[in-house]
Each structure stands twice: as C-alpha cells, then as structure tokens.
Amino acid sequence: MSAGSSAVSSARLHDALWLLRGPQAFAERIARHGDVVRFSLGLTPAYLVSSAEGIHRVSQENFKNYVKGRLYDELRRAYGGELIVGEGAGWRRMRKLAQPFFNAKAMSGHFEAMRAIVAQDVAAWPLGRIQLTTRLQELGLLVMAATIFGEDLSEEDTKGLRDACAYRLEWAYESTRWITMGLPSTATWLLPSNERLRREIARVDAIVHPIIKKRREQGISRPDLLGALLATVDEEGRSLSDLEVRDEVFGLLLGAHETTASSLSWCIYLLCKHPEIERALRAEVRRVLGTRRLAFEDLAQLTVLRGVIEEAMRLYPPAWLVFRESLEDDVVCGHRIPAGSVVLPCAWVAQRSERYWANPLAFDPSRFTPERRSQITRGAYSPFGVGPHQCIAIHFGLMEMQIILAEILRNFELRLSNERVGIAIKGTLSPSPGVTVNLTRASSGRA
Numbered sequence: 001m002s003a004g005s006s007a008v009s010s011a012r013l014h015d016a017l018w019l020l021r022g023p024q025a026f027a028e029r030i031a032r033h034g035d036v037v038r039f040s041l042g043l044t045p046a047y048l049v050s051s052a053e054g055i056h057r058v059s060q061e062n063f064k065n066y067v068k069g070r071l072y073d074e075l076r077r078a079y080g081g082e083l084i085v086g087e088g089a090g091w092r093r094m095r096k097l098a099q100p101f102f103n104a105k106a107m108s109g110h111f112e113a114m115r116a117i118v119a120q121d122v123a124a125w126p127l128g129r130i131q132l133t134t135r136l137q138e139l140g141l142l143v144m145a146a147t148i149f150g151e152d153l154s155e156e157d158t159k160g161l162r163d164a165c166a167y168r169l170e171w172a173y174e175s176t177r178w179i180t181m182g183l184p185s186t187a188t189w190l191l192p193s194n195e196r197l198r199r200e201i202a203r204v205d206a207i208v209h210p211i212i213k214k215r216r217e218q219g220i221s222r223p224d225l226l227g228a229l230l231a232t233v234d235e236e237g238r239s240l241s242d243l244e245v246r247d248e249v250f251g252l253l254l255g256a257h258e259t260t261a262s263s264l265s266w267c268i269y270l271l272c273k274h275p276e277i278e279r280a281l282r283a284e285v286r287r288v289l290g291t292r293r294l295a296f297e298d299l300a301q302l303t304v305l306r307g308v309i310e311e312a313m314r315l316y317p318p319a320w321l322v323f324r325e326s327l328e329d330d331v332v333c334g335h336r337i338p339a340g341s342v343v344l345p346c347a348w349v350a351q352r353s354e355r356y357w358a359n360p361l362a363f364d365p366s367r368f369t370p371e372r373r374s375q376i377t378r379g380a381y382s383p384f385g386v387g388p389h390q391c392i393a394i395h396f397g398l399m400e401m402q403i404i405l406a407e408i409l410r411n412f413e414l415r416l417s418n419e420r421v422g423i424a425i426k427g428t429l430s431p432s433p434g435v436t437v438n439l440t441r442a443s444s445g446r447a
C-alpha cells in the first residue's frame with residue numbers, strides 16, 4: 001500500500017444477494033462499505049466509486065489515467081463511431097468536429113427544427129392508452145433526423161431505426177457483460193445474436209446510406225452535423241468514407257436513443273405521482289406561453305420545467321454507472337486502485353445519497369433553482385457524466401426534453417395506466433416495462 005492510502009473495503013459474500021433486487025440495489029448496498037469498494041465482476045476485480053469526490057477524481061481530475069477500456073473495445077468490434085466509443089486521437093478529432101454543433105450557442109439554431117417536429121408529432125398522438133416510452137423513442141429519432149441530417153423520416157424508417165438502435169443496445173449489453181466478467185469476446189462467433197446484429201446494421205445502412213449519397217450528390221454544404229462530417233478533411237487531405245460517416249451518425253443515434261426517452265418517461269411518471277408539482281408546472285407553462293407557440297427565449301423562463309427534468313435525472317440517471325479502466329495505480333478518496341482495474345463511477349449512489357442531498361429520495365425540483373443549484377457538491381450530480389467524455393449533447397438533450405415535455409403538457413392531461421414501474425435490467429436505466437399513460441385532451445389547451 002502506498003503512503004497516504006488505506007485499504008479498499010471489499011464487498012462481502014452476502015452482499016451478492018442484493019443483486020436479486022437489481023444492480024442498482026447491489027451498488028447501493030456495497031457503497032455502504034466505503035467511497036471506493038472492491039468487488040468481483042465475474043473473474044474481474046472492479047472498484048465501485050460512489051462518492052462525489054471519487055467521481056470527480058476519476059472522471060475529471062485524473063481522467064488521463066482512466067480509459068474507456070475493454071468494454072468499448074468490444075463495442076468497436078461490432079460498430080465504430082469515434083465520438084461514442086472512441087479514444088485518443090480519433091475521438092479528439094471527431095469531438096472537436098462535432099463540438100460547434102452541440103455547444104450552447106448553437107442551440108438557438110436547432111430550436112425551430114426541433115420544436116416543429118415535436119409539436120407536429122405530439123399533437124397527432126391518439127387519445128387513450130399509449131405506451132409513452134416507445135413513442136418517445138420514436139420522437140427522439142425524428143428529432144435527431146431533423147436536426148442532424150435535415151431530413152424527415154418516414155414512419156417505416158423511424159421504426160426501422162428504432163428497432164435497430166434497440167437491438168444494438170441489447171446486443172451491446174449482453175456481449176459486454178461477458179467482457180466485463182473477464183470472459184473472452186463472443187463478437188465474432190457464429191451466434192444468432194451476431195447474425196441478427198449484422199441484419200440490423202444492414203437495415204441502418206439501407207436508411208442512412210441513401211441520405212449520405214443524396215447529400216454528396218447535391219454537393220451543397222449545409223450547416224448541420226451531417227454537412228460537417230461530409231466536409232471534414234484530415235491532414236493528409238482524406239475525407240471520411242461513407243462507412244465512417246454512417247458510424248458517427250449511428251453512434252449519435254445510439255447515444256440519444258434510450259437516454260432522452262427514458263428521462264422523459266421518468267419525468268412523466270414522477271409528475272403523475274406528484275400532482276401538486278404537475279399543477280405548478282402546468283401553471284408555469286400557461287403563464288409563460290399562454291396559447292402561443294413555444295419560442296427559444298421561453299426556455300429560460302420555464303424554470304420549473306427545467307427543474308423537473310433535472311430532478312428526474314437525479315433520481316433516475318439513464319447512465320447510472322460509467323465504465324472505465326485504470327492505466328496506472330491511483331489513489332482515490334485515500335484508497336489505492338491498482339493499474340488495470342475496472343473502475344465504475346456511480347451516479348446512482350451519489351445522486352441518492354444523504355451526504356449530498358436533504359431527503360434524497362423525495363422528488364423536489366426546487367433543488368435546481370439557481371440559488372440551490374450553486375450549493376450542490378461538485379461530483380454529486382453527474383447525469384451527463386463528468387470530464388472530457390462528458391455527454392457532448394447536454395444542451396441538445398436538455399432543450400429537446402424541455403420542448404417535448406412542454407408540448408405534452410399543453411396537449412394532454414396524463415394518468416398512469418401502469419402504477420407499478422420497475423427498472424429494466426439493461427445498459428440504460430429505463431422504466432420497465434415502460435411507462436404507459438392514459439391521455440385526455442388538456443382542458444387549458446392551446447389556440
């Protein structure tokens with residue numbers, strides 16, 4: 001043990017029983033042993049890092065020591081996309097390229113395309129019982145298509161992309177579970193799951209390639225992300241191939257796919273369970289918007305709306321755990337983590353901990369008023385991650401969720417059809433079996 005560090009606590013054998021209640025319950029349980037806790041992930045020793053200080057150390061302060069590692073290597077075997085799974089020079093280049101599209105200043109430019117597609121889609125939702133989570137996934141794809149490659153997708157293509165994204169994420173979850181447990185990759189084996197993945201990739205190709213082809217043939221540069229990808233040229237004068245462009249586009253679709261839909265589903269779920277907060281939110285939307293169309297400038301006035309979204313992401317962070325591997329020994333919160341370890345910064349535990357939050361399990365959007373927000377401990381709230389790999393689409397995702405939630409509330413009154421919603425056992429923290437609601441026309445509807 002190095003000077004200034006102490007032994008890491010280990011999970012005990014009986015802690016494993018908590019896995020029966022799901023991985024989040026297990027993480028909460030073992031986090032009781034300390035800020036950094038060693039446990040076995042199959043054959044691999046892993047370290048759960050659940051304190052705000054530890055999350056900050058791993059993801060920001062000493063980020064160079066923590067790479068995406070073998071889990072992402074596995075993802076790369078099946079699919080590229082430097083931005084989402086990359087590391088090193090390729091990732092840096094792509095992040096730099098995509099950054100201007102995603103920074104805060106660019107949002108006013110994306111607003112109208114996003115608003116129009118959301119308003120049109122939500123207004124056409126049928127009254128009665130709907131599976132909200134699936135609807136939101138489809139809407140998320142429409143938003144991405146409209147803003148990233150400036151195209152309207154047909155219903156068939158939307159469903160095709162949604163199914164391909166869903167399967168790709170399912171495949172990733174299943175196959176990377178082996179890797180994280182120290183078992184060999186099965187990505188190249190002749191398995192029905194790998195065969196299905198190839199079919200899903202072909203389905204994406206059939207949708208995305210014609211869009212790329214059309215844009216190349218048109219030869220006009222447009223200020224959307226596809227335009228930037230198509231125009232990019234490296235030091236040797238080489239531009240991205242169609243496959244590379246497809247990988248980046250699909251990588252973004254994957255990054256966006258379950259995250260915004262899950263967060264919004266949890267928002268609606270929590271609002272339905274807290275009618276007094278829903279009333280306050282509806283009153284704000286009515287006061288700020290009246291019956292007119294939502295404008296970009298309104299977003300800054302809709303503070304309850306923003307607080308509801310941020311608080312829902314505190315209680316249910318879609319990326320509840322982040323996967324890293326240490327290159328060298330490090331000391332985190334006074335505990336030594338050896339080189340080559342799997343290290344897991346865990347937003348779920350920190351965001352629900354009494355150490356950082358009063359009455360942590362209560363749904364209280366006022367935690368995110370400007371005054372109270374400034375009191376949040378650094379590292380205690382990280383639904384979009386921390387450090388250089390922090391979600392590139394924070395502003396994009398938040399704006400999208402604000403627009404969608406505002407439009408839903410203006411159109412509909414909602415009642416939960418399934419009162420008991422659990423957490424799905426998969427990569428993203430999604431409601432299981434999805435949130436189903438009963439929609440009736442909002443009494444205070446718009447003009």
Ligand code: HEM
Binds near residue numbers: 251253259318385396
């Ligand atoms: C509620 C919505 C979202 C949440 C909670 C979320 C969460 C996250 C988190 C926690 C990370 C960091 C993962 C890590 O450190 O390994 C991340 C990365 C990323 N997200 Fe998001 N995300 C959301 C929406 C989106 C959207 C809409 C897009 C695409 C338009 C997107 C694209 C990405 C990309 C490309 C990365 C990789 C960044 C990098 O490694 O440089 N995300 N996201």
